[in-house]
Amino acid sequence: MSNPLADMEKPDVIFCIGTNMTEAHPVAATRLKKALARGAKLIVADPRRIRLAEMADLYLPIRVGSDTALLLGMAHVIVREDLIDREFIATRTEGYERLVDHLQEKTPEWAESISGVPAAAIEKAAILYGSSDKAAIYYTLGITEHICGVENVQSLCNLALLSGNIGREGTGINPMRGQNNIQGAGDSGALPNNYVGFQPVTEPANQAKFERAYGRKIDLEKGITKVTALEQCGDTIHAMLIDGENTVVSDPDQEHCIHALKSLEHFVVIDIFLTETAELADVVLPATSWAETDGHFTNTERRIQRVRKAVEPPGEAKPDWWIIGQLAQRMGMAGFDYDSPVPIFNELCELSPIYYGIDWELADSGQYHWPIPYRGHPGTPRLHENEFINGRGKFSFTEYRDPAETIDDEYPLWLTTGRRLESYHTRTQTGRSAGLNELLPEEMLEVHPADVARFGLRDGGWAKVSSRRGAVEVRVKATRRSPQGTVFASFAFANVPINALTGSGYDPITHTAELKVCPVQVEPVVEEALVAAD
Amino acid sequence: MTKDILMNKTASSSAFSEQRRIQHFKTTRTICGYCGVGCALDLVTRDNRIIAVHPAFDGPANEGALCVKGQFAYDYVHHADRLTYPLVRGADGQLRRATWDAALERAAQGFLDVMQKHGRHAAYGVASGRTPSEANYMMQKFIRVGFGTNYIDNCSRA
Numbered sequence A: 001m002s003n004p005l006a007d008m009e010k011p012d013v014i015f016c017i018g019t020n021m022t023e024a025h026p027v028a029a030t031r032l033k034k035a036l037a038r039g040a041k042l043i044v045a046d047p048r049r050i051r052l053a054e055m056a057d058l059y060l061p062i063r064v065g066s067d068t069a070l071l072l073g074m075a076h077v078i079v080r081e082d083l084i085d086r087e088f089i090a091t092r093t094e095g096y097e098r099l100v101d102h103l104q105e106k107t108p109e110w111a112e113s114i115s116g117v118p119a120a121a122i123e124k125a126a127i128l129y130g131s132s133d134k135a136a137i138y139y140t141l142g143i144t145e146h147i148c149g150v151e152n153v154q155s156l157c158n159l160a161l162l163s164g165n166i167g168r169e170g171t172g173i174n175p176m177r178g179q180n181n182i183q184g185a186g187d188s189g190a191l192p193n194n195y196v197g198f199q200p201v202t203e204p205a206n207q208a209k210f211e212r213a214y215g216r217k218i219d220l221e222k223g224i225t226k227v228t229a230l231e232q233c234g235d236t237i238h239a240m241l242i243d244g245e246n247t248v249v250s251d252p253d254q255e256h257c258i259h260a261l262k263s264l265e266h267f268v269v270i271d272i273f274l275t276e277t278a279e280l281a282d283v284v285l286p287a288t289s290w291a292e293t294d295g296h297f298t299n300t301e302r303r304i305q306r307v308r309k310a311v312e313p314p315g316e317a318k319p320d321w322w323i324i325g326q327l328a329q330r331m332g333m334a335g336f337d338y339d340s341p342v343p344i345f346n347e348l349c350e351l352s353p354i355y356y357g358i359d360w361e362l363a364d365s366g367q368y369h370w371p372i373p374y375r376g377h378p379g380t381p382r383l384h385e386n387e388f389i390n391g392r393g394k395f396s397f398t399e400y401r402d403p404a405e406t407i408d409d410e411y412p413l414w415l416t417t418g419r420r421l422e423s424y425h426t427r428t429q430t431g432r433s434a435g436l437n438e439l440l441p442e443e444m445l446e447v448h449p450a451d452v453a454r455f456g457l458r459d460g461g462w463a464k465v466s467s468r469r470g471a472v473e474v475r476v477k478a479t480r481r482s483p484q485g486t487v488f489a490s491f492a493f494a495n496v497p498i499n500a501l502t503g504s505g506y507d508p509i510t511h512t513a514e515l516k517v518c519p520v521q522v523e524p525v526v527e528e529a530l531v532a533a534d
Numbered sequence B: 001m002t003k004d005i006l007m008n009k010t011a012s013s014s015a016f017s018e019q020r021r022i023q024h025f026k027t028t029r030t031i032c033g034y035c036g037v038g039c040a041l042d043l044v045t046r047d048n049r050i051i052a053v054h055p056a057f058d059g060p061a062n063e064g065a066l067c068v069k070g071q072f073a074y075d076y077v078h079h080a081d082r083l084t085y086p087l088v089r090g091a092d093g094q095l096r097r098a099t100w101d102a103a104l105e106r107a108a109q110g111f112l113d114v115m116q117k118h119g120r121h122a123a124y125g126v127a128s129g130r131t132p133s134e135a136n137y138m139m140q141k142f143i144r145v146g147f148g149t150n151y152i153d154n155c156s157r158a
């Protein structure tokens, strides 16, 4: 996020797109509610009439996967209505003239023809956002889990740059990070293109720096992404170490994923449960859980916070850092004999330009947002205040692209996926919490009542959902939360593996899977057959 | 709510055991392990078990708020399904209990064998979005130092 969570209470206009914040980030949503109570206006763009949509002053019911078109249409209106921030554009951005040309044809009517959102509503949204002095954008995976995830984000940046809504309190472009430490995983260098602190591996100076630190020359070429690695299992990739990820349930195209992991010669998993993924491993190493370990998480606002051990681990379970260190030493690697997480974190900070100003002791207060470039620096709650990291903010000339697969006669419905409040990701943890299991015992396919009738389904009955990759059976819930023509399910339940259906494509730049869009067909399951099969 | 339950419990005990009970409570300030908001909370523990979660009113991200997951979904920590010893796949294809020594040896040897047979670019590491940064840092260092490659990623793409 460019701005701290506290800024969520400050905007005059809030534009939420592709985020089911009240369910996926509930505590952040309470801050947003405070802004609304203060009189802020809320615009929500989402294919589903989610709770957030019901709270909105203006709801844009967008067709799944058409975000870029909607955002280009809004940018067109901001320019046409002269709602731009001239001084900001002149001093902080580049490419404005070209953007104006690029937006010429991207009228709200054009955007309506693709997104299904009425042109008048697009105009209203653009005017509301563009004329506000303090407008903030919030988004989640509904923007990034598409083959055009990068274009979606760039199109959002255009809106903020045009109207100067960045680098100040109550503004900004704010992706809400999903998992508790997904930000920290990237910060720590667990990326194929960057060392710790987002230092590119392709930069010879960085290669030299890490050769000095690690005592080994590391490739100047980027590594491959996890998506590519899974594709190449059994081909060029023959050994894998996975720490704490239930890949088999969380990743798209489940059959392909299981096949990939089974074709490895050597597969090691570190986890706290024998997950569907761990069951495929040659060696499973038991790790400590979150309550049994010391370390740090970095949250969605780039705040570095201390995690503290409260109980002893069960049996022989060990901290992840210890397990990996032992493995490395047994392979003959030097520089891995740590006796606690303290020197590990201090080494991380020393090698990272964005954590350089802190260490284990200083981080204890939880007050620092990175970057903290030097000792004594107070940290950076708000990014881009006086300048962008790479000089000027660049406008992007994005184009709308269709999703990897589009609906047709055979697969006439859009399936979109997401999270639910009561469960978390693949439920290896929440599924083992007695209370939460009662709140959400099974998955339901949310279908508009008209589609329930059209496809011969029954509210509470069973349906078979199929895509070009697989089929699953799931109970039907008739609801107007789903628009006509679009159905929704979460990927939380291993017994309803929705990701057996998804996986039609990936963003070519980030390799993020298009989990948000998948054409499907649905048909009723004859209930007698189901009983007999039981 | 949690507090009430505790009070009822202690009210029915004798003054002596109440005192002992209180002495055995421990609170630990930590951060919720579920989503990226990063709510601060206090884990209340007794006899090595978590018995309650209290939201931290001075938590910078949450200022005293927690959602149902942060507030209640901690009993997985003590679930009977937790892995409590290493497992190694035997010749018969079954995963079996092993000592740490044997499991680490097998894990290490497997990577060395693959590297010798197929080269440095045949191994890959996937770090977690759930574990602390120290674990992620170790994962990337393991791949970079062990193989000299950048064949490391985390689970943010799916």
Ligand code: SF4
Pocket: A025, A026, A027, A028, B032, B033, B034, B035, B036, B037, B038, B039, B062, B065, B066, B067, B068, B069, B070, B071
């Ligand atoms: S309590 Fe809820 S909102 Fe807060 S970090 Fe945990 S999961 Fe996220």
